[in-house]
Structures are given as structure tokens and as C-alpha cells.
Amino acid sequence: MSDAEELKRLADLHHAGVLSDEEFAKAKERVLNASTRSSTSYAYASPQGGAPAVNAINGFHRSRDDRWIGGVCGGLARLSGLAAWFWRIVFIALTMCAGGGMLLYFLLWIFVPLED
Structure with a gap:
């Protein structure tokens, strides 16, 4: 209506x-x-008052402390609350499935900013 x-x-x-x-x-x-x-539009919402999904995406940064290569798994661990080793296993498993994990990791490394 x-x-x-x-x-x-x-x-x-x-x-x-x-x-x-x-x-x-x-x-x-x-x-x-x-x-x-x-x-x-929620795309222009501020991080303090926007939709939860937008706030989560805006809060995603690569880790400076918990990193082996680019800090992507450390950033995902901080964002999701899961351990970084879990995300490393996920990326290794995805890499074994036609290399998708390596491509995804590389793209996240390029496009996700490093935390301050």
C-alpha cells in the first residue's frame, strides 16, 4: 500500500x-x-547509526598484529569473533578447491584497508 x-x-x-x-x-x-x-539509502549511513551489515563491512580492516602474510585472516577473526587459525584453514581449503581461496585472499588483501 x-x-x-x-x-x-x-x-x-x-x-x-x-x-x-x-x-x-x-x-x-x-x-x-x-x-x-x-x-x-543505507549506503550513505554513518557507521554509528547505519544498518548492522554496513557497520560490519565498514569495520573490516586487515590486522597489523595478527598476520602471517597480509593480515586478512586476523581482520576476519576480529570482525567475526572466530579465531584467525579458523580463517586460515578456510582459505587453505578454498585454495585446494580450484584456487578460489588464493584469489579471494589476494582480492581482500588489495581492497581491504589496513587498520590504523
């Missing part, structure tokens, strides 16, 4: 006496605020 249809339905309920003036105002504000939120 579009916002216009929802607002018309609320106005009809208000005119019929089902909704009081206060209830109508609150419902109207809720509909208008929901449409404003849905039109805002």
Missing part, C-alpha cells in the same frame, strides 16, 4: 470517528516518518 493510500485510509477512519484527532496525528506521523526512512 502506498503512502497516499495509507493516508487516505487514515483520513477516512478519522472522519468516520474511529480515530481521535490525537490518534490520527500519531498515525499520520508514523506513516510519513516510515516513508522518509525507507527512501534514505
Whole structure:
């Protein structure tokens, strides 16, 4: 249901006496605020108030301390809460499957920034 249809339905309920003036105002504000939120893109959300997935991706950095080659596994460990050795085994297993792990590791090494 579009916002216009929802607002018309609320106005009809208000005119019929089902909704009081206060209830109508609150419902109207809720509909208008929901449409404003849905039109805002999460791609531009700030890390403090954005979607959890966006915050996680923005918080992904290669590790300076827990690294063997590029720090990708250490960064994944810090992001996911799993041990870095687990991620190293995952990349080794993926490398044994047609070299996909090596390619993925290399791409993450290039595109993921090093932590400060």
C-alpha cells in the first residue's frame, strides 16, 4: 500500500470517528516518518547509526598484529569473533578447491584497508 493510500485510509477512519484527532496525528506521523526512512539509502549511513551489515563491512580492516602474510585472516577473526587459525584453514581449503581461496585472499588483501 502506498503512502497516499495509507493516508487516505487514515483520513477516512478519522472522519468516520474511529480515530481521535490525537490518534490520527500519531498515525499520520508514523506513516510519513516510515516513508522518509525507507527512501534514505543505507549506503550513505554513518557507521554509528547505519544498518548492522554496513557497520560490519565498514569495520573490516586487515590486522597489523595478527598476520602471517597480509593480515586478512586476523581482520576476519576480529570482525567475526572466530579465531584467525579458523580463517586460515578456510582459505587453505578454498585454495585446494580450484584456487578460489588464493584469489579471494589476494582480492581482500588489495581492497581491504589496513587498520590504523
